[in-house]
Amino acid sequence: MPKPDKTIKKRLDSLEQHLKEENPVLVSAVDGFRRLSRIGYATGLLDTGESYVTQIPWWPLISVLGTFSAGKSTFINQFLSYPLQDTGNQAVDDKFTVVCYSGERNTRTLPGLALDADPRFPFYRTSDELDKVEAGQGKRIDAYLQLKTCNSERLRGRILIDSPGFDADEQRSATLRLTNHIIDLSDLVLVLFDARHPEPGAMGDTLAHLVKATKDRTDSSKFLYILNQIDTTAREDNPEEVVGAWQRALAREGLTAGRFYSIYDSEAAVHIEDEALRRRFEWKRDQDLGEILSRIEQVSVERAYRIVGALEKHAEKIEEYYIPRIRKLVASWRKRVLVWDTAWLALAATLAVGSRFLPPPAVASLDTAISTLSADSLLAVGAGLAVAGLALYLHFRSRKWAAASVLKEISHATVSEESERLLRAFKRNTRAWRSIFDPDPAGWNRRNRRALKQIVSSANGLVQALNNSFTDPSGKRPRVEVAEAVEEAPVEVVSGEMMPREETA
Structure with a gap:
C-alpha cells in the first residue's frame, strides 16, 4: 500500500504537537485524517505527496474580499489598530496578502515564496496550481502573493487574508482560482461593497462571482456581506434607498437571506452636520461593527467544528461520490x-x-x-x-x-x-x-470500507466532545461564581470608536 512521503509525516507530527497544547480534542481529528488519507492512497484519490490534512487550514482563517474601492485595506487597518495596508480610491495592491501575528514590533513584508513553501499557511504549493492554469505562472508566485507580519493582539492565533480588489470579468483566471481557493479554506469571509457607488447594477459581474457562486454552498453562513463607507449616503435625500438598492441587487443574484451590514471608518468619515442623523449613523455602524467583530471572535470555535465536519465530509464524499x-x-x-x-x-x-x-x-x-x-x-x-x-x-x-x-x-x-x-x-x-x-x-476492500465507517463514527464522537467543551445541557458542571463588581464611575464610550474587547480574567 502506498505511504505518505516524509514531508507529510513531519507536518502531521508537528500539527499534533501544536494541537496538544491548543485543542486536544482535535488531535483525534488529525488521526482521523491520517486514516482517511491511507484510504485515499489505496484508492488512488491521493498522491503520496498529499494528505487530507493539508487540504484544510488548521488555524482560524478570515478573508476579506471586494472591489478595489470597497475599503478593504481601511477596514483591516482599523481592525488591527495599525496602518498595515496601503489605502486609496484606486487599486493599491494587486496581490493576495496573508497577514499573521509576529512578536516583533516592526512589520515585515515577505515574498510569495514564504507562503508557497510553508505548509502552515493556506497558499502552500500554490505555484503548482498556477502552472496548471497557465504554464510558467508558478515561477511568478511573488506577483500573486505576499506575507505580512504585524504585532497586533487581534491577529494572535488567526490568519487574515486581504484580496486584491477586482471586477470578476477583468480578472485573470489564475487570480479567480486563488480567490475560490481562499473562499473554500476560510472560516469567515467578509465581502465588502462600496456605498459610494449607488448603482449596484454596474457591479453585476462582481456580484455574480462573489454572491451567486456562494449562495448555494453548504457553508454559506460564513459569508458576511458588508456595505462599507455608508457615511457617504448621509447627504442623500433617502440614505435607506442606497442600502435597499444593494439588497435588491444581491436578491437578483439569489441571496435573499442573511444579514446585510452597514459600516464606515470613523476617522475617514465625512462630516454629518445634522446631529440626530449623525447619531443614527453612528449607532447603526456600532451595532453592525460589533456583530462583525463578534463573529471574528467566534472563528476559533467555528474552526474546530469545521475541521471535524470536514473529516466527515471527506469520508462521505469518498464513499458516496468518488467510489x-x-x-x-x-x-x-x-x-x-x-x-x-x-x-x-x-x-x-x-x-x-x-x-x-x-x-x-x-x-x-x-x-x-x-x-x-x-x-x-x-x-x-x-x-x-x-x-x-x-x-x-x-x-x-x-x-x-x-x-x-x-x-x-x-x-x-x-x-x-x-x-x-x-x-x-x-x-x-x-x-x-x-x-x-x-x-x-x-483499494476499496472490506477493511477500508470498515475503516471509513469507523472514521465517520469517530467524527460524530468528536462533535460531542466539542459540545461538552462549550455547552452543559445537564447543568452538572460546577457553577462559576462571578465576583460582585466594584462600583465605579461609568466609563463614557465615544460613539463610533472601535473599542478593543476587554479580556476577562
Whole structure:
C-alpha cells in the first residue's frame, strides 16, 4: 500500500504537537485524517505527496474580499489598530496578502515564496496550481502573493487574508482560482461593497462571482456581506434607498437571506452636520461593527467544528461520490475493452472462415501446416504459446486504447482538482495485474470500507466532545461564581470608536 512521503509525516507530527497544547480534542481529528488519507492512497484519490490534512487550514482563517474601492485595506487597518495596508480610491495592491501575528514590533513584508513553501499557511504549493492554469505562472508566485507580519493582539492565533480588489470579468483566471481557493479554506469571509457607488447594477459581474457562486454552498453562513463607507449616503435625500438598492441587487443574484451590514471608518468619515442623523449613523455602524467583530471572535470555535465536519465530509464524499464515479469509469472502460476484444475475435473468426475460400493449393498448404503442428507436440505447444501471446498483446492494446479514451473524457468533463483525483484513481484500476472484471475499485476492500465507517463514527464522537467543551445541557458542571463588581464611575464610550474587547480574567 502506498505511504505518505516524509514531508507529510513531519507536518502531521508537528500539527499534533501544536494541537496538544491548543485543542486536544482535535488531535483525534488529525488521526482521523491520517486514516482517511491511507484510504485515499489505496484508492488512488491521493498522491503520496498529499494528505487530507493539508487540504484544510488548521488555524482560524478570515478573508476579506471586494472591489478595489470597497475599503478593504481601511477596514483591516482599523481592525488591527495599525496602518498595515496601503489605502486609496484606486487599486493599491494587486496581490493576495496573508497577514499573521509576529512578536516583533516592526512589520515585515515577505515574498510569495514564504507562503508557497510553508505548509502552515493556506497558499502552500500554490505555484503548482498556477502552472496548471497557465504554464510558467508558478515561477511568478511573488506577483500573486505576499506575507505580512504585524504585532497586533487581534491577529494572535488567526490568519487574515486581504484580496486584491477586482471586477470578476477583468480578472485573470489564475487570480479567480486563488480567490475560490481562499473562499473554500476560510472560516469567515467578509465581502465588502462600496456605498459610494449607488448603482449596484454596474457591479453585476462582481456580484455574480462573489454572491451567486456562494449562495448555494453548504457553508454559506460564513459569508458576511458588508456595505462599507455608508457615511457617504448621509447627504442623500433617502440614505435607506442606497442600502435597499444593494439588497435588491444581491436578491437578483439569489441571496435573499442573511444579514446585510452597514459600516464606515470613523476617522475617514465625512462630516454629518445634522446631529440626530449623525447619531443614527453612528449607532447603526456600532451595532453592525460589533456583530462583525463578534463573529471574528467566534472563528476559533467555528474552526474546530469545521475541521471535524470536514473529516466527515471527506469520508462521505469518498464513499458516496468518488467510489460510484470510479465504478462507472471502470465499467465504461471494461465495456470498451470487451468491444475491442470482440472485434479481435471477430477478425480472427473471419480470417479462419475466409481461409477456406482461398484457392485450393493455398487451402491444401494450410491444412498440411496444421497437420504438421498437430503431429509435433513441441511445435503445437510453441504455436499455442504464440497464439496466446498474440491474444494477450491484442488484449492489453485494447485495455490501453480503451483507457486512453476514458482518460480523455475525464479531463474534458471535470474541473482540474477533481479531474486529477479521478485520473489517478482510474489509472490505478487499469494496471496490468488487475482484471477488467474486478467487482470493486482498487483499494476499496472490506477493511477500508470498515475503516471509513469507523472514521465517520469517530467524527460524530468528536462533535460531542466539542459540545461538552462549550455547552452543559445537564447543568452538572460546577457553577462559576462571578465576583460582585466594584462600583465605579461609568466609563463614557465615544460613539463610533472601535473599542478593543476587554479580556476577562
